[in-house]
Amino acid sequence: MDVDTRLLRSFAVVADEGHLTRAAERLFISQPALTKQIKQLEALLGVTLFTRSRTGMTLTEAGTALAGSVPAVLDSWDVALRTAKSAAGRADRVLRVGFVASGANELTQRIIAAFARRRPGWRVQLHQTSWDDPTAGLASGDADAALLRLPFPGEEALDIEVLITEDRWVALPAGHRLAGQEVIPFADLFEEPFVATPEASGWWRDYWLASDERGGHPVTVGAVAHNPDEWLNAIANGYGVSLTPQATARFYQRPDVVYRPVSGVSPSRVGVARPRTPDVPAAVRDFVRSCLELRPVPETGEPPVPDPGGCREPDPSRLGPSPQASRARAPSSSVMRSGATARE
Template sequence: MDVDTRLLRSFKAVAEDGSLTRAAERLFISQPALTKQIRQLERCVGARLFDRSKAGMALTGAGRALAGTATAVIEAWDAAERAVRAAEAEASKVLRIGFLASAANEKTQAILAAFRERRPDWRVELRQAGWGDPTAALASGEVEAAFMRLPFPDQDDYRLLPLLTEPRCVAMAAGHRLAARESLRFEDLLDEPFVAAPAPTGAFRDHWVGAAAREGREVRIGAVTEHPDDWLSAIANGDGIALAPQSAARYYARPDVVYREVSGVAPSTVALAWPKPPPRDGALADFIAAAVECADDSA
């Protein structure tokens, strides 16, 4: 019998958090829809996969068997998708590179130039990814590599080449009461509301609200944004402040947003990331070589 991989992804989500309701909102569908999906999957494999109880959904033996193998199916498909995209790109001499908002900065141009030198007849297509699901484009092969800021979710599934490291500063509304001070300590910001990335990004979000420097103190979330424009607007709007790489002061300068030095937070590293089965000989290999050439030794 046949399945849609979407059913498998839904199944995994339900299996992971043991609840239809929660999984449904994580998947951005309604709970009844997810109920139907799970029933359909059960009909498809001919076995009950969950024990329903008021406390939630618990895997049955059959369910556990599927949980152990479903991932392999999804990964096989993702790999197939990547293979197709890579072949397609090869044929049309286009290299698709993603960049996480605010990860593309001065380095980018140098790397592109070095790549053009190696493959003059190729074109590089840059695609911006939101903070919502930053690795999605990489996983499906929609881009063959991406400039990312570390850490990001499922980072270990990829090869990483650190490119540069830069201090972080703090961005705030021009009229913010702390904006008058030339430089700040992170301790001064502990109680400020922050403009943050969506919660599912885990370690990424944590890093940018300075979780490591908080010693467990909860952060106040003033707003959640996915894209630089929203982010800047939220900051300018006074919804909260945010940590930002120093280069943001140059790339995202606005009259209603100021950037101030801040002490006591770790710097931020930009890396090039690509799927683990590394490129055999394609254009991506040349792009990586170009990146290696341009990388800061310190990073």
């Protein structure tokens, strides 16, 4: 019998969480889609894996037996897949780097140049993902490393180094009543509808709605967007406003959208991430070192100037795991109007 590993992965997360909604958030899929996957797996195996109740999902005897074996199976498959893809990349001298939105901002090109100095003949293959996958391909094994906007669901399974800290601004329609202000207090935005990332992006969605910084004020979602183009169009059409990194004002300029600084909301961070494995490929280590080589100096905010030879070694201690970020969430898929609150 052949069973899709995707079904086993979904089963393992539901078994771990004991709750469909939380499991769906971790998997970046909708709850109905997850329910369908569990039923499909039960039909394939011919057994009932969970008893369902209003309080959650409880493993049956058959489910408990399967839950004891599945993690090892998935771990072995992930290692095999990652090893095969990484070997193919090494053979072609290609490093796959995922990123979301603008990556590490203007630092991205300098990082690639620094990596090229360390690894002559190698090429960085950049791959931009939609907001449905805040890990930019790391979770699926489609990326060797990634430049990511922190925090995001699943970061505890990765090694991350923070590269940039920048303020969160707000994007508004050009004709918005607050567009003329130089700085907008976050409290002035509490009653505004917001453009959000998909619900499947989990608590990354909540982070960009600043749900934990509203003092109990509910969030109204006016539209959902999967990528920057959908997001910009929703804002320009007046469906909502949105918090965004300061760099967005430089990378996504449009005459019908304005960006303003926001006071009273915490900043955002960009980090370089890689899978947490004991056998990190040398090319991935060199990419991380290239990122750290150009990490802005805290006092000035400016990147250091590389040595003429190009490859100054950073402090090795900076290559270890970074502290985990505070929990948060993000905005949604193809643009749809909605009057519902984000908690619904």
